[in-house]
Amino acid sequence: MSMVSLKTLLSHVLSGSATNSGDAEKEARYSLRKDSCDLELEAGLDSTGVQSSSREMRSFKVVYARILSDAIIGLSDGLTVPFALTAGLSTLEDTKVVVFGGLAELIAGAISMGLGGYLAAKSEEESYRATLKQTREQTVTDLSSAAAIISDLLAPYDIPSTIVADLTAYLSASPNLDSFLMTFYHTLPKPSESRALNCALTIGLSYFVGGFVPLLPYFFVGPHDALFALRWSISIMIVFLFIFGYGKTCVVSGWRGAQNVRSGLIGGVQMVLVGGIAAGSAMALVKAFQALGS
16 A cells, blocks of 8 residues: 555545546555555655655755744844844943943843754654654554544545555554654654754844844944934844845745735734834833933
């Protein structure tokens, strides 16, 4: 039995092309008996360790999506929190205070964000191992419950009962039952060994890069020109926040088409509003503290 055959059967059933259940069942039975090794090849579980190009492409997409997600998390905080801090400190009109305070926040924030990402990734790994252990124990001690799970997974697709029975019997006896349940029942992909380190570095560096952008103008002004640098910082951040919001939205929805462009523009404006509200709130708080102190 092959996963290709199963996918072909499901596509026939879901698309309505399998109107003749008798013919569909015969065709599926023939396909299921054609090559039992296809399951291992398609799932990337071949005993020789050889992976297909399609699986490599899927693995690349998963890794790329995770790195992109981590980068968005780091940039989202980096473009708002340090910007709000530097804007608030600018009201003190001391450029050194803004630069030193901004750098201290950037370093501490990048370390904190990176450690948070590292611990989160480690928790995912521990959760995967614990679930895999429970699944293996279940398949050894209570095979009937695993068979029931397989039947429940296939039930929504209106597959003929005889085909479901064949699939359930094959998978129940397969050494790859654990992997099947982890993928299709628990929906937990196997985490990469370097996931935690990559997550920490991506989030931490993204936070630092995003937070360093609003701090740049303060390096090129005099010691008492913090408010002048703030104007440049605000201008730069409006552009960067809009670009980031637009790109973040279009990465998910797509780049082409009027609807995607409209969604990107909305995402860019929302990001500018969020950063503006954060910066304005920080400036108001600093002014309030100054008033209380005087």
